[in-house]
Amino acid sequence: MVNNTNNNANSEEIKREKAYRLDCRYMQMAQIWAENSYCVRRKVGALLVKNKMIISDGFNGTPSGFPNVCEDENNHTFPYVLHAEANAITKVARSNNSSEGATLYVTASPCIECAKLIIQAGITRVVFSEYYRDTEGLELLQKAGIITDYLGQEKQD
Numbered sequence: 001m002v003n004n005t006n007n008n009a010n011s012e013e014i015k016r017e018k019a020y021r022l023d024c025r026y027m028q029m030a031q032i033w034a035e036n037s038y039c040v041r042r043k044v045g046a047l048l049v050k051n052k053m054i055i056s057d058g059f060n061g062t063p064s065g066f067p068n069v070c071e072d073e074n075n076h077t078f079p080y081v082l083h084a085e086a087n088a089i090t091k092v093a094r095s096n097n098s099s100e101g102a103t104l105y106v107t108a109s110p111c112i113e114c115a116k117l118i119i120q121a122g123i124t125r126v127v128f129s130e131y132y133r134d135t136e137g138l139e140l141l142q143k144a145g146i147i148t149d150y151l152g153q154e155k156q157d
C-alpha cells in the first residue's frame with residue numbers, strides 16, 4: 001500500500017525530472033543556435049522562453065546592416081558586436097511579446113552589461129551551460145534576485 005505522502009513525494013520528483021529534461025532540451029537548442037554566429041573567437045547562443053514557448057532567440061554578432069565580421073585583423077572583437085543575450089532581448093522588444101517573467105537560456109554566463117539588460121527586461125531566471133571568464137554578471141543577477149542555474153559540465157580552470 002502506498003500512502004499519500006509517498007505519492008506526493010513521487011509526483012514532485014517526476015515534476016523536477018521533467019523540468020530538468022526540458023531545461024536540457026532548451027539548452028541544446030541554444031547550443032545549436034550559437035552555430036549561427038559568424039564570430040570566430042566565441043559563439044554564444046541564447047533563447048528566451050516564457051510559458052513553455054520560445055519567444056526570442058539570439059547569437060552574438062554585429063548589428064543589422066554591419067558586415068558579418070566580429071573580429072579585427074588582430075583577432076580582437078569589435079566593440080559594436082552584440083552579445084547573444086542582448087540580441088535576444090532587443091529582438092523581443094521589436095515583437096509583440098514581453099520578456100517579463102521569461103527564462104533566458106544562454107550557452108555562456110552573462111557579462112555585466114548583459115546582466116543589466118536581463119534585469120531591466122524583467123527576466124526572472126537565467127540558465128547557462130558554461131562559466132564566462134568573469135562572474136561579475138552572475139553576481140549582479142543574483143543580487144537582483146534572479147534565479148541562476150548552471151547546467152553543464154563542471155567549471156574548468
Ligand SMILES: [Zn+2]
Pocket residue numbers: 083084085110111112113114115
Ligand atoms: Zn554580454
